[in-house]
Amino acid sequence: DTEVTQTPKHLVMGMTNKKSLKCEQHMGHRAMYWYKQKAKKPPELMFVYSYEKLSINESVPSRFSPECPNSSLLNLHLHALQPEDSALYLCASSFGLGLAGTDTQYFGPGTRLTVL
Protein backbone atom coordinates (compact mmCIF):
# COMPACT_ATOMS: atom_id res chain seq x y z
CA ASP A 1 0.00 0.00 0.00
CA THR A 2 1.66 3.19 -1.20
CA GLU A 3 -1.16 5.51 -0.28
CA VAL A 4 -0.95 8.96 1.17
CA THR A 5 -4.35 10.43 1.99
CA GLN A 6 -5.25 14.10 2.31
CA THR A 7 -8.33 15.86 3.57
CA PRO A 8 -10.20 17.85 2.54
CA LYS A 9 -10.03 17.51 -1.23
CA HIS A 10 -11.26 21.05 -1.71
CA LEU A 11 -11.28 24.01 0.66
CA VAL A 12 -12.63 27.52 0.23
CA MET A 13 -11.79 29.99 2.95
CA GLY A 14 -11.87 33.68 3.62
CA MET A 15 -8.82 35.70 4.54
CA THR A 16 -9.82 35.81 8.21
CA ASN A 17 -10.57 32.11 8.58
CA LYS A 18 -8.50 29.47 10.34
CA LYS A 19 -8.45 26.05 8.74
CA SER A 20 -6.28 22.95 8.71
CA LEU A 21 -5.17 20.51 6.05
CA LYS A 22 -4.55 16.92 7.06
CA CYS A 23 -2.30 14.24 5.65
CA GLU A 24 -1.96 10.60 6.70
CA GLN A 25 0.16 7.65 5.69
CA HIS A 26 0.48 4.14 7.09
CA MET A 27 3.52 2.96 5.17
CA GLY A 28 5.93 3.38 8.06
CA HIS A 29 7.52 6.37 6.38
CA ARG A 30 9.49 8.64 8.71
CA ALA A 31 9.73 11.70 6.47
CA MET A 32 6.74 13.80 5.46
CA TYR A 33 6.50 16.88 3.30
CA TRP A 34 4.25 19.79 2.36
CA TYR A 35 4.41 21.24 -1.13
CA LYS A 36 2.55 24.09 -2.78
CA GLN A 37 1.76 23.92 -6.48
CA LYS A 38 0.37 26.74 -8.57
CA ALA A 39 -1.19 26.10 -11.97
CA LYS A 40 1.29 25.10 -14.69
CA LYS A 41 4.17 25.25 -12.20
CA PRO A 42 6.15 22.46 -10.53
CA PRO A 43 5.64 21.68 -6.84
CA GLU A 44 7.47 23.99 -4.44
CA LEU A 45 8.70 22.53 -1.18
CA MET A 46 7.35 24.20 1.96
CA PHE A 47 8.25 21.98 4.92
CA VAL A 48 9.93 18.66 5.66
CA TYR A 49 9.49 16.61 8.81
CA SER A 50 11.89 13.82 9.62
CA TYR A 51 11.13 11.57 12.61
CA GLU A 52 8.41 14.03 13.64
CA LYS A 53 10.86 16.95 13.83
CA LEU A 54 10.83 19.89 11.44
CA SER A 55 13.83 19.39 9.22
CA ILE A 56 13.35 21.98 6.48
CA ASN A 57 11.37 25.19 6.40
CA GLU A 58 11.72 26.87 3.04
CA SER A 59 11.14 30.40 4.36
CA VAL A 60 7.39 29.95 4.34
CA PRO A 61 5.28 32.82 5.76
CA SER A 62 4.08 32.31 9.32
CA ARG A 63 0.46 32.19 8.21
CA PHE A 64 1.30 28.57 7.33
CA SER A 65 2.03 26.48 10.42
CA PRO A 66 2.94 22.81 10.11
CA GLU A 67 2.43 20.19 12.79
CA CYS A 68 3.45 16.55 12.96
CA PRO A 69 1.51 14.94 15.85
CA ASN A 70 2.96 11.49 15.15
CA SER A 71 4.83 9.59 12.47
CA SER A 72 1.68 8.93 10.45
CA LEU A 73 0.05 12.35 10.55
CA LEU A 74 0.95 15.75 9.19
CA ASN A 75 -1.14 18.88 9.49
CA LEU A 76 -0.88 22.30 7.92
CA HIS A 77 -2.64 25.03 9.87
CA LEU A 78 -3.76 28.04 7.85
CA HIS A 79 -4.53 31.48 9.21
CA ALA A 80 -4.99 34.89 7.60
CA LEU A 81 -4.18 33.64 4.14
CA GLN A 82 -4.08 35.82 1.06
CA PRO A 83 -5.77 35.17 -2.31
CA GLU A 84 -2.34 34.46 -3.83
CA ASP A 85 -2.07 31.47 -1.49
CA SER A 86 -4.72 29.72 -3.55
CA ALA A 87 -3.06 26.60 -4.93
CA LEU A 88 -2.91 22.81 -4.78
CA TYR A 89 -1.31 21.74 -1.51
CA LEU A 90 0.42 18.40 -1.74
CA CYS A 91 1.57 16.13 1.02
CA ALA A 92 4.24 13.51 0.38
CA SER A 93 6.08 10.90 2.42
CA SER A 94 9.18 8.73 2.12
CA PHE A 95 11.03 6.18 4.25
CA GLY A 96 13.87 8.59 4.82
CA LEU A 97 15.80 11.50 3.41
CA GLY A 98 18.59 9.50 1.83
CA LEU A 99 19.44 8.84 -1.76
CA ALA A 100 18.24 5.26 -1.96
CA GLY A 101 15.39 4.31 -4.22
CA THR A 102 13.42 3.38 -1.12
CA ASP A 103 13.55 7.02 -0.04
CA THR A 104 11.58 8.24 -3.00
CA GLN A 105 8.62 10.45 -2.26
CA TYR A 106 5.01 9.38 -2.69
CA PHE A 107 2.45 12.13 -3.08
CA GLY A 108 -1.08 12.37 -1.78
CA PRO A 109 -3.94 13.56 -4.03
CA GLY A 110 -3.68 17.12 -2.76
CA THR A 111 -6.05 19.72 -1.34
CA ARG A 112 -7.27 22.37 -3.77
CA LEU A 113 -7.34 25.58 -1.70
CA THR A 114 -9.14 28.74 -2.74
CA VAL A 115 -8.74 31.88 -0.65
CA LEU A 116 -11.39 34.52 -1.22
Add this chain to the structure above:
Amino acid sequence: QKEVEQNSGPLSVPEGAIASLNCTYSDRGSQSFFWYRQYSGKSPELIMFIYSNGDKEDGRFTAQLNKASQYVSLLIRDSQPSDSATYLCALPGEGGSQGNLIFGKGTKLSVKP
Protein backbone atom coordinates in the same frame (compact mmCIF):
# COMPACT_ATOMS: atom_id res chain seq x y z
CA GLN B 1 21.83 26.90 -6.79
CA LYS B 2 20.97 23.66 -8.53
CA GLU B 3 18.83 24.00 -11.61
CA VAL B 4 16.82 21.58 -13.67
CA GLU B 5 15.79 22.47 -17.20
CA GLN B 6 13.04 20.89 -19.22
CA ASN B 7 11.39 21.87 -22.47
CA SER B 8 7.85 22.80 -21.45
CA GLY B 9 6.40 21.51 -24.71
CA PRO B 10 3.78 20.61 -25.55
CA LEU B 11 5.33 17.54 -27.11
CA SER B 12 2.87 15.86 -29.44
CA VAL B 13 3.36 12.30 -30.67
CA PRO B 14 1.03 9.87 -32.46
CA GLU B 15 -0.25 6.81 -30.67
CA GLY B 16 2.25 3.96 -30.86
CA ALA B 17 5.27 6.20 -31.35
CA ILE B 18 8.20 6.69 -28.99
CA ALA B 19 8.00 9.83 -26.86
CA SER B 20 11.34 11.26 -25.78
CA LEU B 21 11.46 13.65 -22.82
CA ASN B 22 14.67 15.37 -21.85
CA CYS B 23 16.04 17.08 -18.78
CA THR B 24 19.36 18.81 -18.16
CA TYR B 25 20.80 19.76 -14.82
CA SER B 26 23.41 22.20 -13.62
CA ASP B 27 25.17 20.41 -10.76
CA ARG B 28 27.71 17.88 -11.96
CA GLY B 29 27.66 16.29 -8.51
CA SER B 30 24.01 15.29 -8.70
CA GLN B 31 23.63 11.57 -8.21
CA SER B 32 20.01 10.52 -8.41
CA PHE B 33 17.14 11.53 -10.63
CA PHE B 34 13.43 11.05 -10.69
CA TRP B 35 10.70 11.19 -13.27
CA TYR B 36 7.19 11.96 -12.08
CA ARG B 37 4.03 11.95 -14.17
CA GLN B 38 1.26 14.41 -13.33
CA TYR B 39 -2.17 14.31 -14.90
CA SER B 40 -4.05 17.59 -15.02
CA GLY B 41 -5.52 18.39 -11.61
CA LYS B 42 -3.87 15.37 -9.99
CA SER B 43 -0.78 14.86 -7.87
CA PRO B 44 2.64 13.73 -9.16
CA GLU B 45 3.15 9.99 -9.50
CA LEU B 46 6.64 8.45 -9.48
CA ILE B 47 7.51 6.79 -12.79
CA MET B 48 11.24 6.11 -12.56
CA PHE B 49 14.21 6.56 -10.28
CA ILE B 50 17.70 6.34 -11.77
CA TYR B 51 21.04 6.49 -10.04
CA SER B 52 23.58 4.93 -12.36
CA ASN B 53 24.81 5.99 -15.76
CA GLY B 54 23.12 4.17 -18.60
CA ASP B 55 19.60 2.91 -19.12
CA LYS B 56 16.96 1.67 -16.73
CA GLU B 57 13.89 0.00 -18.13
CA ASP B 58 10.49 -0.55 -16.54
CA GLY B 59 7.81 -1.78 -18.90
CA ARG B 60 7.28 0.80 -21.64
CA PHE B 61 9.44 3.34 -19.82
CA THR B 62 13.21 3.72 -20.14
CA ALA B 63 15.21 6.30 -18.23
CA GLN B 64 18.62 7.22 -19.59
CA LEU B 65 21.26 9.00 -17.54
CA ASN B 66 24.42 10.58 -18.90
CA LYS B 67 26.32 12.22 -16.08
CA ALA B 68 29.15 13.43 -18.31
CA SER B 69 26.71 15.43 -20.43
CA GLN B 70 24.45 16.20 -17.46
CA TYR B 71 21.21 15.06 -18.94
CA VAL B 72 18.58 12.53 -18.10
CA SER B 73 15.86 11.42 -20.46
CA LEU B 74 12.67 9.40 -20.35
CA LEU B 75 11.56 7.32 -23.32
CA ILE B 76 8.01 6.05 -23.55
CA ARG B 77 7.59 3.27 -26.09
CA ASP B 78 4.27 2.48 -27.76
CA SER B 79 2.81 5.75 -26.47
CA GLN B 80 -0.85 5.65 -25.52
CA PRO B 81 -3.36 8.50 -25.17
CA SER B 82 -3.39 7.66 -21.45
CA ASP B 83 0.26 8.75 -21.32
CA SER B 84 -0.85 12.33 -22.03
CA ALA B 85 0.30 14.24 -18.95
CA THR B 86 3.00 16.55 -17.68
CA TYR B 87 6.29 14.81 -16.93
CA LEU B 88 8.44 16.31 -14.18
CA CYS B 89 12.15 15.68 -13.82
CA ALA B 90 13.52 16.09 -10.29
CA LEU B 91 16.75 15.72 -8.37
CA PRO B 92 17.84 16.23 -4.76
CA GLY B 93 18.58 19.81 -3.82
CA GLU B 94 21.26 21.31 -1.63
CA GLY B 95 22.96 18.83 0.62
CA GLY B 96 22.08 15.99 -1.68
CA SER B 97 19.10 15.02 0.40
CA GLN B 98 15.90 13.85 -1.17
CA GLY B 99 14.28 16.03 1.45
CA ASN B 100 14.31 18.97 -0.89
CA LEU B 101 13.69 17.74 -4.39
CA ILE B 102 14.18 20.31 -7.12
CA PHE B 103 11.67 19.92 -9.91
CA GLY B 104 11.97 21.02 -13.50
CA LYS B 105 9.06 22.98 -14.93
CA GLY B 106 7.75 19.84 -16.61
CA THR B 107 7.12 18.79 -20.18
CA LYS B 108 3.54 18.42 -21.32
CA LEU B 109 3.08 15.34 -23.48
CA SER B 110 0.10 14.86 -25.77
CA VAL B 111 -0.40 11.47 -27.44
CA LYS B 112 -2.81 11.71 -30.36
CA PRO B 113 -5.00 8.70 -31.23
